[in-house]
Amino acid sequence: MFTEEQIERYSRHIILKEVGGKGQKKLLDGRVLIIGAGALGSPAALYLTAAGVGTLGVADADDVELSNLQRQVIHFTSDIGRPKVQSAKEKMEAVNSDVRVVTHQGWVNADNIRAMIRDYDFIIDGTDNFAAKFLINDACVMEGKSYSHAGILGFFGQTITVVPYESTCYRCIFPKPPPRDAIPTCSQAGVIGVLPGVIGTLQATEAVKFLLGKGELLKNRLLMYDALDMQFREVNLKRNPNCPLCGEAPTITELRDEDEAANICNIHQK
Structure with a gap:
């Protein structure tokens, strides 16, 4: 049963025929883990909190830096120097007290x-390096967990949802990480601040x-977004x-940490 406050809070969900009271109950019972409390994780965390997803995990090892604030909207100037997971948790709890926020501080x-x-029921990959992205993909496939991948760089973003053994996984497209320095990092090439708001919100929608x-x-x-030309393009995959990893004769049967440490935000090339 919903309280009167919950009925009012989620009223715009409840009146949707695709959601209703039963759907809102599913959201309140849902568990989503956001790996990376940065540019992509910020909008995803805020919107999933507002939607009433009952348990939200946030995993990150970093502290808030001044350069983060141009795009990582869950963090404020007063948070500089604080762990990102604590900063994110504070904002999320301020948005919706129905939501339980679980922090995972560390790499x-x-x-x-x-x-x-x-x-967790669903995973959001909000990380900014290839090593983490391959690790998340491999772990989710091995555990049978559906997840949303995304990447951003410059004015370009991309996202795809992986349902293990039912759809394309990350290694189906890219069997191994690219060579070090093959693609510039966000700190080298830059990223427009509003871009992760679009892509991270798409990830939250999938969740x-x-x-x-x-x-x-x-x-x-694979949904690709060009913010400069304001165009979306979709690439069909199999x-x-x-x-x-998930093929007929897999050679990856155990998790390993890829030897790739550069903070690379995206695999998309125009």
């Missing part, structure tokens, strides 16, 4: 990620749809039978 790695994601069991997820479709 996500091959030793801890499977146990971490096991407690909501997954929890509701409504609509078509972004499976087997599972790769030779994928080293």
Whole structure:
């Protein structure tokens, strides 16, 4: 049963035929983990909190820096020097007291990620480096957890949703990380501050749809966004039978930390 306050808070959801009271209950019972409390994780965390997703995990090892504030909207100037997970938790709890925020302070790695994601229904990859992105993909496939991948750089963004063994995984497209320095980092090439607001919100939308069991997820479709030309482009994909992770004869059967440490925000090239 909803309280009167909850009925008012979620009224715009409840009147939607695709959501209703049953759907809102699914959201309140839902559990989503956001890995990376930065540019992509900020809008995703705020919108999922407002939507009433009952348990939200936030994983990050970094502290807030001044250069983050141009795009990481969950953090304020007064948060500089604080752990990002604590800063994010404070804002999320201020938005909606219905939501339980679980913080995971520290680096996500091959030793801890499977146990971490096991407690959640859906994962959002808001990280900014290839090593983490491959690790998240591999762990989610091994644990059977659906997740949203995204990347940003300059004025370009992309996102895809992975449903293990049902759709294309990250390694189906990119079997291994690119060579170091092959693609510039955000600190080298820059990123327009509003871009992650678009892409991170799309990731939050996928999480909501997954929890509701409504609509078509972004499976087997890489959605690419060009903010300069204000154009979206979709690339249709298929599972790769030779994928080293989810293919017919997988060669990756254990998690490993990729030897790639550069903070690279995106794999998209125009």
